[in-house]
Amino acid sequence: MEIEKKDIRALSKDELRAFFVSNGDKAFRGNQVYEWLWTKGAHSFEDMTNLSKATRMVLETNFVINHIKVDTMQRSEDGTVKNAVRLHDGLVVESVLIPTETRTTACVSSQVGCSLDCNFCATARLKRMRNLEPAEIYDQVIAIDKESRLYYNHPLSNIVFMGMGEPLMNYNNVLKAIEMITSPEGLGMSPKRIMVSTSGIPKMIKKLADDEVKFKLAVSLHSAIDSVRAKIMPFSANFPLKELREALEYWYRKTKSKISYEYVVWKGINDDKASIDALVKFCKYVPCKVNLIEYNPIDDGEFQQASEEAIAAYIIALQAIGVVVKVRRSRGKDIDAACGQLANKDA
Numbered sequence: 001m002e003i004e005k006k007d008i009r010a011l012s013k014d015e016l017r018a019f020f021v022s023n024g025d026k027a028f029r030g031n032q033v034y035e036w037l038w039t040k041g042a043h044s045f046e047d048m049t050n051l052s053k054a055t056r057m058v059l060e061t062n063f064v065i066n067h068i069k070v071d072t073m074q075r076s077e078d079g080t081v082k083n084a085v086r087l088h089d090g091l092v093v094e095s096v097l098i099p100t101e102t103r104t105t106a107c108v109s110s111q112v113g114c115s116l117d118c119n120f121c122a123t124a125r126l127k128r129m130r131n132l133e134p135a136e137i138y139d140q141v142i143a144i145d146k147e148s149r150l151y152y153n154h155p156l157s158n159i160v161f162m163g164m165g166e167p168l169m170n171y172n173n174v175l176k177a178i179e180m181i182t183s184p185e186g187l188g189m190s191p192k193r194i195m196v197s198t199s200g201i202p203k204m205i206k207k208l209a210d211d212e213v214k215f216k217l218a219v220s221l222h223s224a225i226d227s228v229r230a231k232i233m234p235f236s237a238n239f240p241l242k243e244l245r246e247a248l249e250y251w252y253r254k255t256k257s258k259i260s261y262e263y264v265v266w267k268g269i270n271d272d273k274a275s276i277d278a279l280v281k282f283c284k285y286v287p288c289k290v291n292l293i294e295y296n297p298i299d300d301g302e303f304q305q306a307s308e309e310a311i312a313a314y315i316i317a318l319q320a321i322g323v324v325v326k327v328r329r330s331r332g333k334d335i336d337a338a339c340g341q342l343a344n345k346d347a
């Protein structure tokens with residue numbers, strides 16, 4: 001019976017060094033292989049040209065490299081690029097490159113499907129199939145970095161974990177991927193340029209603070225009224241806003257890093273005065289900014305973009321208490337790459 005080979009990128013540098021020592025080779029060989037895998041992005045052992053044939057054979061016998069493959073790449077009229085990324089087991093996730101005049105941002109996925117059930121989100125209609133491995137997250141970033149260089153002549157400047165999945169439900173792998181992205185052996189990107197966006201799981205937010213992460217945190221808030229939020233994101237009934245608030249206060253005490261609230265205003269759902277007042281109150285608890293995100297309906301159901309007047313009312317109320325508000329116009333709508341639209345339609 002053939003033994004299933006392990007993905008070599010699941011090994012740390014120390015584990016690779018130990019592997020070579022246990023095979024009668026030098027520990028240093030582990031460093032060389034690690035560099036090939038992460039710094040040079042080798043997709044096969046054959047590529048590792050400074051290793052002897054015998055060493056490459058040993059690797060081939062024991063391991064595989066489960067790299068991703070960009071199956072299809074679509075470019076939107078506004079320059080947004082969407083990759084459908086095939087994983088080694090045939091599953092597909094999507095990641096997006098969003099260009100602005102001054103920078104390029106990668107929006108990456110952390111799970112295949114999603115564990116949660118936000119009613120406005122296309123990804124929620126796919127059940128969660130599995131968590132992505134650290135290397136699979138890293139590869140999405142590398143693929144987008146290449147596209148950024150190719151189409152926009154500069155390296156990727158920012159990363160947001162706002163693609164498919166709830167990143168904090170794949171906590172260890174997301175943190176490992178970020179470790180590689182920020183490490184000098186990986187992309188060497190500053191953690192300040194990375195934002196992890198969560199639907200707001202209090203226990204995990206506290207864990208991030210305890211782990212002293214250096215990246216930024218965004219919370220998909222969408223309502224500061226429990227009953228309304230539970231209609232938008234049913235799982236949030238398990239995490240009352242009071243608990244979320246405590247976790248965010250804890251985060252800020254430990255990290256001194258402002259929170260970004262992601263907030264969509266929907267017609268007839270949260271476009272009323274009570275919703276605005278509740279958000280204003282919530283924003284006073286922890287230093288924060290608010291991103292009002294334009295919504296892309298995924299069907300003709302109850303979630304439809306609110307009027308410009310409703311959005312203006314939010315802006316006025318938040319600015320009155322000194323909160324920075326940005327309106328995020330959706331990008332890549334024509335290729336279903338906009339917020340909440342990632343759903344492997346073409347897979």
Ligand code: SF4
Pocket residue numbers: 114115116117118121122123124163164165166199340
């Ligand atoms: S919005 Fe995010 S957390 Fe909610 S279902 Fe969609 S992918 Fe999951």
